[in-house]
Amino acid sequence: MVTLKIDGREVQAEEGKTILEVARENNIYIPSLCYHEEVTPYGACRLCLVEVTGNGRERLVVSCLYEVADGLKVKTNSERIAANRQMIMELLLARCPNNQAIQELARQLGVEKTSFKLDDNQCMLCALCVRVCQEVVGVSAISLVNRGVDRALATPFYEPSDVCIGCGSCAYVCPVDAIRFEDIGDTRYIYWPNNKMEFKLKKCKTCGNYWAPEKELEYIRKQANLPADAFDNCPDCRE
Amino acid sequence: MPTKSKPAKPKVKAILDSYQGDPSMLVSILQDVQAEYNYLPKETLTQVSQDLDIPLTRVYSVATFFKAFSLKPRGRHIINVCLGTACHVRGAVRIRDEIERELDIKPGETTEDFKFTLETVNCVGACALGPIVIIDSKYSGQMKPDKVKTLLESYD
Ligand code: FES
Ligand code: FES
Numbered sequence: 001m002v003t004l005k006i007d008g009r010e011v012q013a014e015e016g017k018t019i020l021e022v023a024r025e026n027n028i029y030i031p032s033l034c035y036h037e038e039v040t041p042y043g044a045c046r047l048c049l050v051e052v053t054g055n056g057r058e059r060l061v062v063s064c065l066y067e068v069a070d071g072l073k074v075k076t077n078s079e080r081i082a083a084n085r086q087m088i089m090e091l092l093l094a095r096c097p098n099n100q101a102i103q104e105l106a107r108q109l110g111v112e113k114t115s116f117k118l119d120d121n122q123c124m125l126c127a128l129c130v131r132v133c134q135e136v137v138g139v140s141a142i143s144l145v146n147r148g149v150d151r152a153l154a155t156p157f158y159e160p161s162d163v164c165i166g167c168g169s170c171a172y173v174c175p176v177d178a179i180r181f182e183d184i185g186d187t188r189y190i191y192w193p194n195n196k197m198e199f200k201l202k203k204c205k206t207c208g209n210y211w212a213p214e215k216e217l218e219y220i221r222k223q224a225n226l227p228a229d230a231f232d233n234c235p236d237c238r239e
Numbered sequence: 240m241p242t243k244s245k246p247a248k249p250k251v252k253a254i255l256d257s258y259q260g261d262p263s264m265l266v267s268i269l270q271d272v273q274a275e276y277n278y279l280p281k282e283t284l285t286q287v288s289q290d291l292d293i294p295l296t297r298v299y300s301v302a303t304f305f306k307a308f309s310l311k312p313r314g315r316h317i318i319n320v321c322l323g324t325a326c327h328v329r330g331a332v333r334i335r336d337e338i339e340r341e342l343d344i345k346p347g348e349t350t351e352d353f354k355f356t357l358e359t360v361n362c363v364g365a366c367a368l369g370p371i372v373i374i375d376s377k378y379s380g381q382m383k384p385d386k387v388k389t390l391l392e393s394y395d
Pocket of ligand 1: 031032033034035041042043044045046047048049063064065
């Protein structure tokens with residue numbers, strides 16, 4: 001265990017944890033967009049920045065990546081932090097001016113408008129979906145491709161992915177709702193910012209409802225070593 | 240249309256073998272594949288992913304990240320026009336324009352006969368010789384727009 005101070009408050013923390021994790025454990029709010037406790041931190045959005053003092057010098061660090069240490073002093077709010085966060089928020093807002101989640105967060109951080117040239121994206125490239133798809137689902141159907149101003153979220157070659165199972169975890173986890181899916185009749189549609197895919201849904205043997213993508217069920221069935229008929233019925237019709 | 244290069248898989252296999260199928264050598268492997276085919280054909284990326292047992296997303300991300308990699312067939316000769324600061328102030332833009340006009344392609348494009356691909360770079364560290372045009376690995380310094388035509392004609 002290490003002892004550190006966050007906003008003047010002394011807290012105990014397990015070694016190896018990050019400042020953001022420890023702050024959350026102690027109900028101290030730090031804004032974030034790309035952090036999720038289930039996956040490896042990535043440091044993409046930079047909103048979680050805080051000020052740390054070590055060796056008498058104050059520096060800005062990204063709290064979702066910075067590990068706690070004994071005697072560390074952390075500030076989660078200061079003029080400098082606020083100014084930097086606002087600048088980051090302005091940049092995000094310029095990239096995604098029509099995204100509601102980003103507009104909302106900007107307002108919370110006191111940013112009404114951006115002085116940068118407006119683009120029109122929904123995705124802010126935090127790669128949370130990429131990490132969840134790979135680390136939680138275990139599939140890796142999408143990733144960030146190209147670089148610089150052309151950086152984008154896409155499947156390889158912008159073509160329908162062979163490995164995607166249509167589970168929709170990417171849409172579920174997206175912090176700014178840039179990915180959507182919908183089930184219409186016997187088909188699921190997944191819409192990523194740059195391409196889309198269709199999946200056949202499985203029909204329940206008993207009630208006849210379409211309830212989940214066949215590929216997803218097949219994937220789960222194999223992973224869990226279940227018998228071939230394990231998903232013949234939807235959860236409602238299963239005993 | 241040019242004839243599409245066939246998925247001559249044994250070549251990729253040999254390259255992968257020379258790295259003992261080590262996934263951490265991905266960039267070097269792709270460099271060798273590109274040296275073999277002069278670009279990265281789609282099937283080779285799929286094969287690299289399968290044989291190294293890494294997701295295709297990762298191979299594709301790396302292949303699209305580095306400017307040195309191309310997913311489209313490229314010309315027999317690669318022209319690089321330096322647009323770095325020193326070359327720029329000495330008129331590199333006019334050189335580029337002249338090459339564009341001469342070949343009727345823009346940077347990043349390849350001529351229809353697959354003879355030339357035009358690229359730009361930002362400083363190659365030979366500023367004193369600027370403006371510089373590099374074709375394949377040959378440097379031509381102190382370029383002038385009216386020398387472009389002769390230079391290009393010396394390639395076949
Ligand atoms: S939450 Fe730390 S950089 Fe996004
Ligand atoms: S600017 Fe062209 S070589 Fe440096």
